[in-house]
Amino acid sequence: MQKNNFADRFINTIEWLAAIFVGVVALNIFVNVLLRKLFSTSIPDNYDFGRMLLGILIFWGIAATSYRGGHITVDLIWSSVGKQGKRWIDVFATVVLLFVVTVQTAMLFDKVRLTYVDHVLTYDMGIPTWPFYAVAWIGDVCAVILIAIRTWRLVFKPEALHDEHFEQKAME
Template sequence: MSLLDALSRRISGVTAIIASLCTFALAIVITTDVVSRMVTGRSLPGLVEVSETLLVMLIFLGMAFASYTGGQIAVDLVTGALPKRAAAWLRSIGDAITLAILVWLVTATYTRALDSFLGGEFKFGLVHWPLWPARASIVIGLLICIPIYALIAWRDISEALGRHVPEQRAPETTVQI
């Protein structure tokens, strides 16, 4: 599993960098839109569409890094009150459900993203903006989460079986690739 761990760390690190760049670009786009409205009284065409795409990209590409580092919100009211191995079994069940949902979501979103790309789907607003980049980033983000949650499931199952489990990482604030 160390290979899966190293691969998950690198890939989630790369997607975290891309998500960070999307955040920076989103700030620039929104600032440009605000300045344009103050100076000219209207928005620049296409900035809303770019903002929407960047927002989707930063959420779904950032999700992999948050999952890998344990940075998502977790509530342990039930598992915290259980013995260690029982809590690990309960988390393993949750991990299996999460993996099943991720596989289903990847299948559904992949089909939709492919149809969007092949069909040339556009959002009609002030400008015609392609929807496939946002749809593709959803698929990529969800797809990258599958091996990460497989790793989490492996750790939880190992702990449930009483095997030695490597220390859980604390959420990191830096990206190492």
């Protein structure tokens, strides 16, 4: 059994935070539906909160799935090449993903900054929206970090990955 280093603890923390955000979004929907059906009322700014929480969930979900490599993929070429070819395809795909998510993170930071500067508020209660965007941006930053860890491990330490196909190879 491999001992957990800082990177593994960081990865696990990101996955737990993403799971917590799933719970928060589900709880928000459940409570609002319950209030609407039983008491004919709703949470003030529920639409704004729901929209922003969903954005947070998406970016933290990207962070959680980016490292593991267990998300939906089309592996027609990958499955037909040898072990070394698979590794280089994985490295190339991860580097491209790292570039794309890094650019996305820079653009999302600009959105956070503009939302702060423009002093955008929620409709009912007038709560500033930039903190919600900032939490989503932090999730995107975590995705960049996790993809960078994945890239490093793919190149220098593939046995440390938690990919399904690496784990299956270890069991064989």
